[in-house]
Each structure stands twice: as structure tokens, then as C-alpha cells.
Amino acid sequence: MQHYNYIFTGSGLSALMTVYEMIQSGKFVDKSILLIDQNLKKSNDRTWCFWDNGNLFEPVISKKWDIAYFANENFQRNLELNPYQYKMIRGIDFYNLVFEKITKHKSIQFHNEQVLSYEQLENHCLVKTESSSFSCDKIFNSIFIPEVVKTQMKYPLLQQHFIGWFIKSKEDTFNPNLATFMDFSIEQKGNTRFMYVLPTSTNEALLEYTLFSADLLPKQEYETEIINYIKKLGITDYEIIAKEQGNIPMTSYPFWKHNTKNIINIGSAGGWTKASTGFTFKNTIKKSKQLTQFLENETDFRKFHKKDKFWFYDLLFIDVLFKNNALGSSVFSSLFQKGDPKLIFKFLDEQTSLLEDFSVMLKCPTIPFMKALISRLFRF
Template structure:
């Protein structure tokens, strides 16, 4: 059995960001690192987006940027000037290529294309079992999501950001390649929070995603029927589907960090790194992975890593409302974006606002709903 200093079980976004930054730091050259995943990361299996102001280390993976976004519902449409932010699109394969181009050159890093079947922790050593091999390590960074832990409890609401997306090429030049559609709630809500999300890369090419924030997934046909209806509404009569993608991202304030031990840390969605109120993952994982790499250079006890912030409570209040009254999502987001300052809203969603700025954003939302949510959350005795 081969022993490693660090093992990553699962090589999703958070794991790859972390190991990439470990290499860049130059402080882990003498540490043996193993990555284990059943996925080879050689296909374009997902798309991430994030807004930002400065150039990031992932600039090679950004395939498109927008300075403007559209927010819409049945009653109004608003063009959002994002400056000084830009909305960035990262395609999965581009990100994987950037990361593996670097880590494949490192003699101390090994990638094993296998499925993890068991993890056992003793006081000083963690054992990882796959179908054909066993490994051990001193520190484990796990990003394999434990669905049962989050969903088999009632204190914390668990919704899903679930979607199916089509990359299409249209014969009609209907798209504005200079503007992303951030949320279009003009689609039928059907008792849920449902919207279309459109990322145009040219006048004829775009990714269209039918997205829900709700508890239960839909039959595949329902997502695709809604995409077809939206394409028709745009005036497109002839088009080709280039690629498809689908996903379901947990939206919850469940305290995953409480599952961390001295030598095992849960990262990514498994560690609560996903932004609970929106399902956005890229920016949060970028921040958290930077914090984790710095932590690894100074600390050894993973139970000390997490710090809960005021944004955890804000997210919890929104999820509490959507858990009980899922149909209210459109009105909540619409009230925020109808007259709110887009720059301030994105700063708020990035968890970088002062308390005064928080209040400016929150006051745009339906006040009675959130006051009731405060009492409901308090009644649940959430800590």
C-alpha cells in the first residue's frame, strides 16, 4: 500500500483549484499528492460562470466575457450594466486542460482514474479503498458529496439548482453576443422558481439553460420542452444542437464543516463551498481554495478551517422562504434587480459588502417575507 502526504478523493472544481494553487505556491514540492477520480476530466461536461473585476489565474480558461446582462420577468426587462464587473464563462474542458497541463508536469503528483469505494479514518492515518487498490495518507481532502447527510435531516432546507442546457447554433442571428441573460423569469413558474439562462457567444451561437431552484428534479423531457418553447419564442425556426449538459447543485446551509476532523476536510459542495442562495460555485471555490492552501502552510488541524459569516444567515433566510413557498423566487429576485444597483448586488452575492451595503440590498427585497423567515429560522433553533 502506497502512502501519500495528501490525497484528494474526487477531482471536481474545488480539488483541482486547490492542487493547482498548491503547485503555484511552490511550498508543497516535497509532499506526495494523489488525486483519485473515476472521471478522466477529458470531456466538456459543464460550464461555470462568475463575475469579477480583476484578471484571475483562470484567465486562460475564460472563453467569453460580458459587460452587460439582462434580467427579465413577465412584467419588465432590465439591462444591467455590470461595470466594473464582467461576467465570465469557463467551459469545463478548458479548465481541466489548464489544470492538468500544470500538474501533469509535477513529479510529486499522481492521478488515479478509479472510483473510491471506502474511506476509513484512524487516529493518524486515513485509508482509501478503490475497486482494485488501497492507499493511505496523512491528510485527506474529500469532495465526494454525501447526499444522505444533507437530505436526511430537517433543520436546514435543501433545495437543488437543477438544469439542462443546450449549446445551439441558429440559422437566424437572434442573439446579442454582448449581453448575457442572467435570469429570465418570463417562463411559466408552475409553482416553482424557474428561469431561463442564456450565454450567447455570437449572433447565432448560445448556451440556453432551463433552470430551477426547487426540491425535486423534473423528467428530462420537461426541461427540453421548455428549452424548445423558449427557442421558438426567440424567433428561431432552424437550429442545431451542438452539445448538451445537465446538473443538479445542492443549495443548503447545512453545516458540512462539522463533519471535518483533524485530518479530513470536506471541500467543494461536500464542504459547503457552493453559494447556498444561488448555487454559484466557481467564485466561492476560488476564494476557499486560496484560503485552504494558505491554511495548509500554517495549520494541521482541519477542524479550525471553517469560519461562519453573516452571509450564511442571509442565505439561510432565502432558502427558508423558498423551501416553504417556492413560487416566490421570481418576486424576490425581481424586487432586488428591478431598481437595485447591479454592481452592489453582485458585490453582495460575492460576500464582499459592508453592513451598510447589506442593508441597501436587503431593503429592496420583500421585507415581511424575510421578517417571517427570521422567526421561522429561530423557531428551528438553528445554530
């Protein structure tokens, strides 16, 4: 049985980002690392977007926008993002970037197989696949098991679920310099529903029909709404270049409580997704950097996570939307109708002071959040 210092069960964003940070740090060249996944990461299976005021992963940024559009049934606004930009990365470009670095390190290997089980034993950890077993000192697990959250009621679970179409139209319809961040003008049907549009040229764009809700929809319902929105834009002749779909857990469930001394849960399995927005990429950058720095000085994974004020803010937000899912449009509209976009994005990036926090939160509907706060205080 081959032994490694570190094994990653799963090679999604969180695993690849953590390995990338370990390589960048130069502090783990003497460590043997194994990534195990049944997916070879050879296709463009997803798109990540994030706002940034720096040069994060600039070589693989496929498109960026300086202005974002927000709308509901009553108003619309173009959000000036400066000093931020809204940026897009294609999954395949990120995979290629990281695996190119991995291939330069003989101590880092990839095993293409499904993980069946993993466990911490007395002196080491054990990972089993369909045909092999591996031992290691530490496990980084990114395999998300929804039942962990669904079998409890203290921390509700919403899902950011969507289907997106990359289309190319005959008409020049889109403004390639304007990203539609959230368009709530579509029918809400008792949920939080919006369209998300990322134009890459005057006649090409990714359109996603997105919900923040507890339950998924039949596939046809997402696609019908995309077709309706395309008609609303005045597009009559187009072709579908590609499709994507996703389902991102939105919860403040304390996944870190399942960490052991030698096994840590990362990515969605570790609560790395920003609960209030479902945004993953930027939060994973932050968490992977923290974890890499932690590994340089610590050995007990139970010490890694620390709750902060933003975890509690997200918890209240999920409580509000879980109890009344139709409030999403009014909550986000209250923020973006008159609020400073730069401050809102800074808040969502978890970089604001307490005074700035209150400046943002005071724009939200007061009564639902006060009820959620009172209810939550009795549930701790």
C-alpha cells in the same frame, strides 16, 4: 501500500482548484499528492460562469459580457455590470490548464478508479478503491452524499437543476454582447424557474432551463421548455451542437461539522457552493485559497471553517424559498428592478459592508424574510 501526504477523493472543481492553489503557492513542493477519480476529465462536461472585476483565469475565459439582461413577466432591464464582467469557462479548458501544471510535478499523481471508502485511523488515513488501498496523512473529500442533508430537517435543501442546449441557428438572433442572466417571464408553475442564455455569436448560444426547487423534473419537461423558448425568440431553424445538465445543492447545512482532524470535506460535500445562488466557481476559488493558506500553518481541519453573516443571509433565503418556492421571481426581481447591479454582485460576492448589506436586503419582500428570521431564531 503506498503512502501520500495528501489524497483527494474526487477530482472535481474543488479538488483541482485546491491542487492548483497549492502549486501556485510554491509551499508544497516537498509533499506527495494523489488525486483519485473514475472520471479522467477529458471531455467538456460542464460550463462555469462567474462575475469578476479582475483577471481570474483569463487564459481560459472563452467568453465575457459587459451587460446582462434580467426580465420577468412585467419588466425587463439591461444591467450595466462595469466594473464587473460576466465570464464563462468551459470545463475542458480548466481541466487542461490544471493537469498541464500537475504533469510538471512528479510528486502529484492521478489514479483513475472509483473511491469505495475512506477513513481516519489512529495514526493515518486510509482510502480504498476497487483494486487498491492507499494511506495518507490528510484526506480532501469532495464526494457529495445527498443523504447527509436529506435525512435532517433543520437545514432545508433546494437544488439548482437544469438542462442546457448549445444551439446554432440559421437566423442571426442573439446579441453576443448581452448575456441573459435570468428571464423569469416563462411560466413559473409554483416554482422558481428561469431561462439563462449565453450567446457566443449572433447565431450561437447556450440556453438553459433552470429551477431552484426541491424536486427534479422529468428530462422531457426541461427540453420542452427550451424548445418553447427557442420559438419565443423567433428561431425556426437550428441544430443542437451539445447538451449539458446539472444538479447543484443549495443549502446552508453545516457540512464542516463532519470534518475530522485529518479529513476535510470540500466542494459541494463541504458546503463550498454559494447556497443562495448555486454559483460554484468563484466561491471555490475563495475557499481553495483559504484552505491552502490554512495548510501552511495548521494541521487540524476541524479549525478551518468559520461561520459569517453571509452564511446566515443564505440560510434565510433558502428558508424562504423552501417554504414558498414560487417567491423566487419576486425576490430576484425586487433586487434587480431598481437596484444597483454592481452592489448586488458585490453582495453576492460576499464583499459588502453591513450598511451595504442592509441597502440590498431592504429591497427584498419584507414579510417572508421576517417570518423566516423569527422561525429560524427558534430553531437554533
